Amino acid sequence: MIPEDICNLIKARFPDAIEATVLDAARPYVQIKAESLVEVATFLRDDPSLRFNLLRSISSIDLLADNKLACAYDMMHVPTENRGDLLTTTRSFALRVVTDRDDPVIPSLAGVWRAADWHEREAFDLMGIRFSDHPDLRRILCPDDWVGHPLRKDYEFPLEYHGIPATTEYGLTNPRH
Amino acid sequence: MAETTFESTPDLLLDHDRVEQGDLQTEELLVNMGPQHPSTHGVLRIVLRTDGEMVLEAEPHIGYLHRCAEKIGESVQPYQYIPYTDRMDYIAGMNNNQAFAIAIERLCGVEVPERAKRIRVIMAELNRIASHLVALGTYGLDMGAFTPFTWCFREREMILDLFEAACGARLTYSYITVGGVHDDLPDGWVERCEEFLDFFEPKIVDYNNLLSFNHIFVKRTATVGVITAEDALAFGLTGAALRATGVRWDLRKVTPYDGYEDYDFDIPIGQDGGIDGVPRGVVTGDCWSRYYVRILEMTQSVRIMRQALKRLEEGPIEAKKVKGIKLPADEVYVEIENPRGQLGFYVQGDGSAIPARVKARGPSFCNLAITSHTCRDILLADVPAIIGSLDVVLGEVDR
């Protein structure tokens, strides 16, 4: 099933959800509205012709030029009906949700795919996107008292953390290093 | 004596109202397993809520090895980033190099020469064997058997010798680069590699005799930590952990890359005990299945390598004009089959030579997420069994 068909399916079901479509790229995706994310995701997971049951990744993206943050969702279909047979047919799809950079809130998909739990915590930790209705939204990689979100483009690396120097002299003079 | 209290730290978010009232009231204990613990395979910390030997709840805490590898990816050119991918999953450096290289090649439309593809497959499968050997050996350690560890490492040393001969490094190879491989194979390497395969194949029988079919080992791992296929997919488990649940799913077959479609090989899956030499008592998706899928994958890797070595022909090993290549303003998400599962790289270009965003989807990271779901109401000794059978590498979990 090619991405256009999937996009049309979504369009037919949720006419207002789609903000933009990028379908002829190396990684075709559909940009949808944050508020309809959960319904679209549930539809993608449960629709018998789609059944994207494996959430591969949630990549948070900083669109500094547009003053936006984005989340890219990659999903895949793993056929489980004929378990044990060699599976060679698959389909994959991607979604994107763009949110405001100053108050970034995206509904959580942890209720749709449980794999989203840790991916969203990671996006929260490193990019500062808050996922509403997430069961346990905490920092996952950085310490709980870390200041800032490292993957943002305008992030300034702290010079020390609890008295531990976090950069070298060279790093002080060459901040991009 | 010094009076000490053992109060839980407030950030654990574990509920404490499960203490049942009764005549024999037992105390629940919060125990830190890690970050320095012999069987957490690195710096993983698991907070266990235990009642005697029973583990009621386990909560993994990660990030002790976080190096912000994704942030580094936004400051260096792709071929400079290759060494950083080695440091993610330091057990399977070749496969990580390969994943990132393929991602950049797809993004920029670079065509990899035939010989380079064959060498990539050979190296990736060799590293798969080496990685599975580490997994088997350390899993033996987790179960209290010390000997399989040294046996596995004996063979792994030979693989590392081969790697060292090819690229000069024994752990962080940076051998597979964007557009091909870094160096050609030295003289005599192919023969040596075939010699190794002849030596290695019978050794798998030894591992089986020593550990896989050992009665105690089977009793320790069978029916422990059973994960169903539905749970595995919901939690995003991939690789051996997913195949052990009975799903014959492997990206090398499903979305072939680097010429995997040319090779003839099988995808082993986990199955219930009693047939095909699988001991009785084994359930699809338990720790033993995950362990044994890795054993079977090693034989398949040997098969692939024999074919690739036979088809290795002279030719260029690197595409032209790759260094300093400008990345188009596009994005790509590529997944390949790492020894631990599906390793994905999301790369976003912005027209310059440096990527705007690099995101790594570590299979260990996703596989580890199921820990708190599986480690419920089990015995303390089962926690290392489950963690070890998921075969996580903390360098990749924390990135």
Added chain:
Amino acid sequence: MSQFAVPWREKPEPSHGFVSSFIVALAKGIYAIATPIVTRFPGSILLSAVVASCFLVWAHALLFSYVDTAVLERAAEVGAANPNAFGYFSPSTWGLPPSVIGTLLAGDAAVEGQSPGLLSYLLWPVQFGFTRDMIAFGAIFAWFNIVPVYVIWWERKVAGRIQSRLGPMRVGGWHGWAQSPADGIKLVLKEDFIPDAADSILFRAAPYFAIIPSALAFVALPFGVTYIFREVDVALVFILAMLGIEVMSVILGGWASNNKWSVYGGMREACQMVAYEIPMGMALLVPVVCVGSLSLKYIGEVQADGWFSWLAFRNPFAFVAFVTYFIASLASCKRAPFDLPEAESELVAGFLTEYSGFRWALFFFAEYAAMFVVGGLATIMFLGGWNSPIPSDWGAGLGESIWAKGLKGILFSGPIWFILKCVFFLFLQLWVRWTLPRIRLDQVLYACVQVLLPLTMVLLFGTTLWVWASESGNATWDVIASIVSKVLGIVGLAFGFGFVAIAGYGFYHRRRLVGNLVIDPLPGS
């Protein structure tokens, strides 16, 4: 200062305390003397070390028997002795004076006033029980120290071979023979570390709760008919008691460390030990029922008629009890696959987590000494004790000279056989440890309560019936019993030969590393 500044030579020598300097000097001295010898004659040195350590155990007994026969018995014959002199330790009397000993040694009590000679002065203290105890205590203490040190070294060598590596190779020259003593010195010199939150008194005391019982177990363990420190009529129960109260040290150490992993280790040990004491004791009751005594000396003496008289082959129940006892003894020594209290991959190091240095070494001394003791119990209760597989009445024609005695000690019965059999059991324990994974706690208890315990009950009941049938004097039954015993003996022989054959096969087909894969490197590597 030399022309070339060598940074590490410019540092002043660190100052040591007297004791540590002394220990270091002693170690260096021993090392300097022993290394050239050992490296030059490795095999013979090892052999002589084994013989010497065996000798250590029984030399004092030879001395005592010499004094008894050459001095005291004669003194009693000629009436020269003060009867009070034979008391254990009574200050009111000074025993036979050296002059009398001298005349007795000279063989002529009638000649008075002869000069006693140096030997008589040396032998004078040996007539007192207290002195004898002191000497024997020294021998036991020496043995108690030698066993752990060299078994640890040996374990590392065995483990190395099983794991296709070499084990210790450096310290001392020949196969790292000095590795364990060097480790011991290191452990003694290490910082005496007690965690801040630990219960420091109990933390310090716990290792002694381990080492004293295991040392005391040697008190009643016979190495031969006459080579016993104290012959106790209930030696078996006494040794079991000593093995049983060792568990207190683990619980205390685990608790006093104030570490949750340590407490887990202690609790695991408690439940494992309390459970496994029962099948272990009941398995040992099987030979006790066969023989009808709790005295280890008597049980050993019963098995003097060669291989087929050994108690393991007495009846089928005893044969199974032998295996059962061996499994239970692994559990009682916390050896793999029952090493749950210190399970490395689960509990870090269990009750040993917070221990280091000398206290840690004491725990290990106790563990390895206990391994020897359970091996000794298995030897005495099932495998003939200090008797060789050759029936000892074959040597009746050798006479009673000192050389004949020595030959009999080597061929028919003597501590060397006992020690060799104990070493065999130690090897079995090592072999099992480096081959098998660890069992889970519920499986440990399941194996004890649901398998071993009913099994040993059946064994005990069966052997009681067997003994009852044997004592009824039925001729047919006697024939059947002897045939069964012979068959069991042959099965045991087959096991033994199979063991030797497998070892020989492995030795014959041994390979160093794996061919040219390792030896000749590729270009670039």
Added chain:
Amino acid sequence: MSLLVLLTASSAFGAPSDATGAAAPGSVLEAVLFYIVAGGVVVSALGVCIAQNIVRMAVWLFTALASVAVMYFLLAANFIGAIQLIVYAGGTLILLVFGVMLTSKSPWIRFEAPKLELVAATVVCVGLFLSLCTLLGRAAWESVDEATAGTSIATIGRALITEYLVPFEMAGVVLMIVMVGAAHMARQEK
């Protein structure tokens, strides 16, 4: 310390097998050892009462039981001594500690008795001690000259299955009931 224990134990078993004679009953050494060990029993028993931590109490109880076992050895009652060690020190006490660690709120807590309880306990103890003293003072002590040496186990065994068969079996039945009851209680929890 270990030397002392070793000495105690070694002299308790009498002389070496082929040595010059048994320790004479009533010898100075035996008396000295008896008072040392008896002192140990008293001190440990006091320790059980005074210690405030439950594990320390258990340790004191352990030393008390072990000292009593050594006294048995001194009296040449080796079997009773060894059984004392196995059953009480090695079995019951361990189970007790085990139970405490498993079920108490925490093994690291300490007990502090209220003053009133202390006073009451002291009064009861002193009264008990005095009554024991008077009882002991009134008893007619006979010295037994012949110690039953050597075949003590056979004697005990025979006595248990002939003369004292009924009490022996009764004790077994009582223990069985206790075990069943304990198992029942443990099951009820779930």
